[in-house]
């Protein structure tokens with residue numbers, strides 16, 4: 279899909295884990311490196327990205343002044359300071375896309391020049407391998423073309439959905455933080471394999487391929503996870519013995535409580 283701002287200048291402010299994931303996806307999708315200016319308060323980081331990707335680097339002021347789209351990927355706690363700098367150099371009509379957890383479009387609009395179009399996006403780290411999941415919400419001054427630009431940006435490295443902004447805390451708890459829960463389960467399964475006497479490398483290969491296979495089944499068959507789980511669970515068999523332990527240890531309830539906590543934390547982050 280092409281848009282009016284295809285291959286127009288982008289400023290990326292904050293080039294940590296998430297910023298690099300998006301940057302690498304954009305470049306793989308064909309966005310010219312010379313049209314991306316990266317700014318990070320850590321000079322080692324900008325030097326790494328300049329060397330690794332051939333992008334331009336500069337101050338926040340330089341990056342913002344030359345951009346049609348400004349992508350902000352700093353921690354929520356660094357947002358207020360950064361927005362002061364951005365505000366001073368933003369050209370009228372420039373779209374500001376924030377990837378920060380918890381930071382609302384109202385928070386952004388209140389700290390940017392009147393009428394600035396802003397979009398709030400919740401991405402996730404699988405963007406690094408073009409399998410990201412991102413949810414986009416529009417601010418007050420964001421029209422359909424702006425939403426499309428934000429969507430196209432994120433589509434460079436995975437799937438994108440548009441959601442009403444009041445869903446964003448829940449989205450953050452599910453797909454934003456979600457990869458960490460999966461990696462946590464993977465770690466636990468590998469440890470279990472080692473406990474059962476498998477070499478760590480073998481346990482890791484078994485777990486990773488099992489995860490990949492199960493995820494592929496979910497995605498490619500569209501079959502409900504309950505049905506897929508039942509297909510593995512023979513009457514009186516091994517799987518039911520394990521699942522009973524997970525139920526006894528309230529693992530399902532723990533997931534619900536954990537994701538409620540993540541959503542609550544997301545809502546708190548805009549309060550500073």
Ligand SMILES: NC(=O)C1=CN([C@@H]2O[C@H](COP(=O)(O)OP(=O)(O)OC[C@H]3O[C@@H](n4cnc5c(N)ncnc54)[C@H](O)[C@@H]3O)[C@@H](O)[C@H]2O)C=CC1
Pocket residue numbers: 291292293294295296297317318319320323338351352353354356359360377378379400401402403454455
């Ligand atoms: N890591 C993840 O899985 C996800 C992160 N996010 C959001 O993405 C944002 C970035 O998170 P990470 O990349 O994980 O953090 P990070 O700590 O890896 O990267 C943040 C970068 O921002 C830079 N920075 C801080 N203040 C700055 C300033 N004033 N000007 C320029 N650069 C500045 C830091 O030096 C750092 O390199 C956060 O708001 C987070 O909520 C959203 C979804 C997933």
Ligand SMILES: O=C(O)[C@@H]1CCC=N1
Pocket residue numbers: 379450454455
């Ligand atoms: O933990 C965090 O706050 C960020 C937002 C979603 C994933 N990582």
